[in-house]
Amino acid sequence: MNRTRSLIAGAAVVALAAAAAFVTLGGSGTAITEEAAAEPANPNASLVATSGQFMASCPYTHSLPDDPIVHRNMAAMSHVHDFFGNASTNARSTYSSLLAAKSSCDDVGDRSAYWTPALFVNGARALPERVDAYYRVGSGVDPKAVVPFPRGLKALAGEQGSTRAQSPSVVAWTCGLSPKLHSVPPSGCGTDNPVNLRLTFPDCWNGRSLDSSDHRSHLAYSTTAGCPSGHRVPIPQLTLVVHYPVSGAVTSSYLASGPITGAHGDFFVAWRQQRIEAQVHGCLNRSVTCGILGGTFHTGPGSRDLNSYNHPESVR
Amino acid sequence: MTRKLHTTGVIAVALLTLTGVVTACGKSEKSTSSTGAASTLTVGSGKQYRTITAAVKAAKPGALILVSPGVYKEAVDVTTDRLTIRGLDRNTVILDGQFKASNGIRVLGANGVTVQNMTARNYKGNGFFWTGVDGYKGQYLTAYNNGDYGIYAFKSVNGLWEDSYASGSPDAGFYIGGCQPCNALIRNVVSEYNGLGYSGTNSGGNLILANSTFRHNRAGIVPNSGSYEVCYPERGDIIVGNQVYDNNYDTGPAIDNAQLAQNNGILVAGGWRNQIIRNRVTNHRLTGIALVPFPETNASDVEPETPAATCADQEKLPKATDVPDTVLWSSKENTVKDNVVSGSDLADLATADGDGSAKNCFAGNTFATTAPHDLETLAPCGSSGTGDFTAGALDLGALIARETNPSGDYKTQPKPPNQPNMAGAATAAASPAGPPPKFDVDAVTVPPEPPK
Numbered sequence: 001m002n003r004t005r006s007l008i009a010g011a012a013v014v015a016l017a018a019a020a021a022f023v024t025l026g027g028s029g030t031a032i033t034e035e036a037a038a039e040p041a042n043p044n045a046s047l048v049a050t051s052g053q054f055m056a057s058c059p060y061t062h063s064l065p066d067d068p069i070v071h072r073n074m075a076a077m078s079h080v081h082d083f084f085g086n087a088s089t090n091a092r093s094t095y096s097s098l099l100a101a102k103s104s105c106d107d108v109g110d111r112s113a114y115w116t117p118a119l120f121v122n123g124a125r126a127l128p129e130r131v132d133a134y135y136r137v138g139s140g141v142d143p144k145a146v147v148p149f150p151r152g153l154k155a156l157a158g159e160q161g162s163t164r165a166q167s168p169s170v171v172a173w174t175c176g177l178s179p180k181l182h183s184v185p186p187s188g189c190g191t192d193n194p195v196n197l198r199l200t201f202p203d204c205w206n207g208r209s210l211d212s213s214d215h216r217s218h219l220a221y222s223t224t225a226g227c228p229s230g231h232r233v234p235i236p237q238l239t240l241v242v243h244y245p246v247s248g249a250v251t252s253s254y255l256a257s258g259p260i261t262g263a264h265g266d267f268f269v270a271w272r273q274q275r276i277e278a279q280v281h282g283c284l285n286r287s288v289t290c291g292i293l294g295g296t297f298h299t300g301p302g303s304r305d306l307n308s309y310n311h312p313e314s315v316r
Numbered sequence: 317m318t319r320k321l322h323t324t325g326v327i328a329v330a331l332l333t334l335t336g337v338v339t340a341c342g343k344s345e346k347s348t349s350s351t352g353a354a355s356t357l358t359v360g361s362g363k364q365y366r367t368i369t370a371a372v373k374a375a376k377p378g379a380l381i382l383v384s385p386g387v388y389k390e391a392v393d394v395t396t397d398r399l400t401i402r403g404l405d406r407n408t409v410i411l412d413g414q415f416k417a418s419n420g421i422r423v424l425g426a427n428g429v430t431v432q433n434m435t436a437r438n439y440k441g442n443g444f445f446w447t448g449v450d451g452y453k454g455q456y457l458t459a460y461n462n463g464d465y466g467i468y469a470f471k472s473v474n475g476l477w478e479d480s481y482a483s484g485s486p487d488a489g490f491y492i493g494g495c496q497p498c499n500a501l502i503r504n505v506v507s508e509y510n511g512l513g514y515s516g517t518n519s520g521g522n523l524i525l526a527n528s529t530f531r532h533n534r535a536g537i538v539p540n541s542g543s544y545e546v547c548y549p550e551r552g553d554i555i556v557g558n559q560v561y562d563n564n565y566d567t568g569p570a571i572d573n574a575q576l577a578q579n580n581g582i583l584v585a586g587g588w589r590n591q592i593i594r595n596r597v598t599n600h601r602l603t604g605i606a607l608v609p610f611p612e613t614n615a616s617d618v619e620p621e622t623p624a625a626t627c628a629d630q631e632k633l634p635k636a637t638d639v640p641d642t643v644l645w646s647s648k649e650n651t652v653k654d655n656v657v658s659g660s661d662l663a664d665l666a667t668a669d670g671d672g673s674a675k676n677c678f679a680g681n682t683f684a685t686t687a688p689h690d691l692e693t694l695a696p697c698g699s700s701g702t703g704d705f706t707a708g709a710l711d712l713g714a715l716i717a718r719e720t721n722p723s724g725d726y727k728t729q730p731k732p733p734n735q736p737n738m739a740g741a742a743t744a745a746a747s748p749a750g751p752p753p754k755f756d757v758d759a760v761t762v763p764p765e766p767p768k
Contacts, residue, residue: 051546051631106440108416177544178614179639190641193614282393286425288448289470289494291418291441292545 052284055291058085058105059130066091069154079256080118084131089113095152098270109275113268118256129243135236138203138222146234146284148276149269154211157199158264160257171263172198184260187250195246199265203237360384368392380746383409391417397427398748403434407734413439427451428748433738442468453749456738460484465491475500476752484729486569488515496547496627497521501752508532509729511574520552529559535577536563541586541645543617547627551588557760561598569726586610586645594762597657604657606666607647615643648674656682663687668712
């Protein structure tokens with residue numbers, strides 16, 4: 001449904017462009033010989049594949065027993081977290097303090113803080129290398145309706161206290177970008193496709209609050225029917241891929257927060273406003289692929305368009 | 317008075333109306349209205365707009381934006397159809413990302429946008445980038461020392477790039493990917509000191525790469541397939557009349573695919589039904605022209621038996637439920653004909669096909685060595701071959717396993733010499749992009765020997 005709508009809209013845009021082209025050519029009296037001699041622009045918009053995405057790639061910055069969402073202003077109250085992106089993140093971080101600080105992200109407009117609990121594999125600490133933050137449009141959401149995050153939004157993905165496998169739509173472990181999803185770090189990943197944690201954040205906002213007492217209820221996941229009542233505002237859907245240099249046998253794994261089944265991640269939005277507006281309007285609203293994983297932090301073959309991967313739809 | 321000059325008069329009047337500033341470029345001429353004529357906006361010190369971004373935001377579809385010499389430290393996003401953005405001097409109108417910004421000019425789903433006669437350097441991503449568009453054109457562009465690609469089109473159709481130059485990118489100098497049919501023409505470009513001179517993943521279909529020079533890259537021309545992007549497999553390129561030499565820049569910037577592909581002139585790494593004809597390919601430490609499979613780990617899908625006709629159709633197909641750990645993307649039904657290949661240390665012509673089942677064909681080439689031996693007898697075009705594919709076969713495993721130098725720093729690659737300017741940049745009319753011009757492939761001849 002989402003796809004059909006965007007294709008129809010795309011066709012309309014092309015038809016309008018073609019009509020406008022005739023006006024210009026007819027009125028100017030100038031010969032644009034090359035185009036005039038060639039066939040008219042192809043009216044079939046479906047030739048252009050549509051799927052919006054932008055991304056930021058953010059190396060690991062530091063670790064602290066802090067959590068500016070769950071234990072705000074209470075330093076050392078948390079289990080140990082690994083932080084990415086913003087280099088200053090600690091228990092006292094605010095939207096303003098984050099915006100004023102440096103970031104490790106390749107997109108200089110992204111000062112956001114991303115963090116996950118420390119991971120232990122085979123009894124030893126596994127320090128992550130980076131996160132790749134893919135921003136896309138949730139299933140069932142009209143791409144043109146997506147708006148930038150409210151400034152300073154706080155979001156969680158995954159349940160820290162979960163003692164059972166969580167929905168792979170929200171929490172999944174993989175070997176690199178392999179399409180096989182696991183509920184724990186898989187054993188036997190190759191060195192060229194080591195362990196990743198893939199976390200998908202909610203993409204519907206209640207339009208009022210940047211946080212809530214449980215740090216969750218101000219946000220919800222879209223369904224194939226779009227954003228649910230009470231959370232009508234579609235925002236970009238963040239899929240955070242955490243890269244660990246872990247390959248080979250995994251005999252045991254746990255998190256600083258407890259059992260491995262309680263994998264989760266936190267996202268404190270601090271994009272420079274002009275940049276996030278450009279990315280949401282230019283890439284998601286227009287359904288184009290703006291960013292793929294390129295040379296800067298490149299480790300896998302070629303570039304990556306997460307939309308070319310199967311990913312669980314209908315997140316609930 | 318020619319039509320062009322007349323148009324200039326109209327533009328000058330429009331400028332006067334807008335700004336009250338007398339411009340140097342036109343005599344005053346009575347005009348009641350500029351209705352129908354594309355408007356012109358000027359950028360630079362003392363011009364209507366100080367930044368290209370501001371002019372692009374103000375411009376209406378079809379407008380011409382003329383940029384005066386200067387270093388523009390911006391990242392320009394274009395979302396308006398059919399703009400023509402043109403520098404008045406290719407070598408001194410410079411977009412500079414300062415290794416902070418991502419893209420010099422990024423065209424986001426805006427159809428028919430043309431960029432001409434300027435330079436983009438020092439971007440972390442790409443110099444010039446079109447994505448999700450129908451109609452794009454780049455002429456007299458220079459892109460150097462950008463962190464991904466120099467000049468780049470993704471999920472876009474109906475393109476033309478010509479008379480342009482790209483160097484110092486770890487991925488490709490020129491790249492067209494994720495389209496089928498692409499309906500695109502690249503001609504008269506120079507690509508050097510990149511990881512790959514040309515790369516095109518999952519593209520093809522009236523995609524012509526002609527009369528261009530690819531030299532001193534890690535590898536020259538490398539179309540390939542993979543499920544990590546849409547529209548697989550790559551198929552149906554025409555690679556004709558190119559000058560491909562000395563792609564042995566082993567210490568240059570490189571993504572891992574460029575390391576894998578290095579020391580080859582034209583390497584099809586997973587691709588179908590490409591025509592590689594009348595190119596001159598000279599001095600490569602491995603092969604001149606080779607057709608090999610591309611091994612993809614973490615693949616999200618397998619190679620289709622029959623690909624969908626268009627990219628959009630392919631996107632709708634369900635993916636394989638069981639994908640092996642490594643998917644091999646095959647190179648098959650390619651035609652390698654009438655090329656002149658010399659100075660390849662491993663083989664001038666090569667295929668990794670072990671038994672002829674890939675139905676690639678080789679005919680009319682000038683060469684000294686092949687792998688396997690007697691390739692034009694084993695796999696001729698238009699008739700069935702004879703012989704032993706295992707004699708002198710290409711050892712692909714050894715090539716994949718070889719050690720290569722890590723990526724050099726894209727930020728410190730050589731600054732290109734000044735490049736030729738577009739004629740009449742100040743006076744030529746707006747030129748929005750549509751389908752590329754018809755190109756006579758049959759008229760293309762083998763280029764002369766490269767300079768020593």
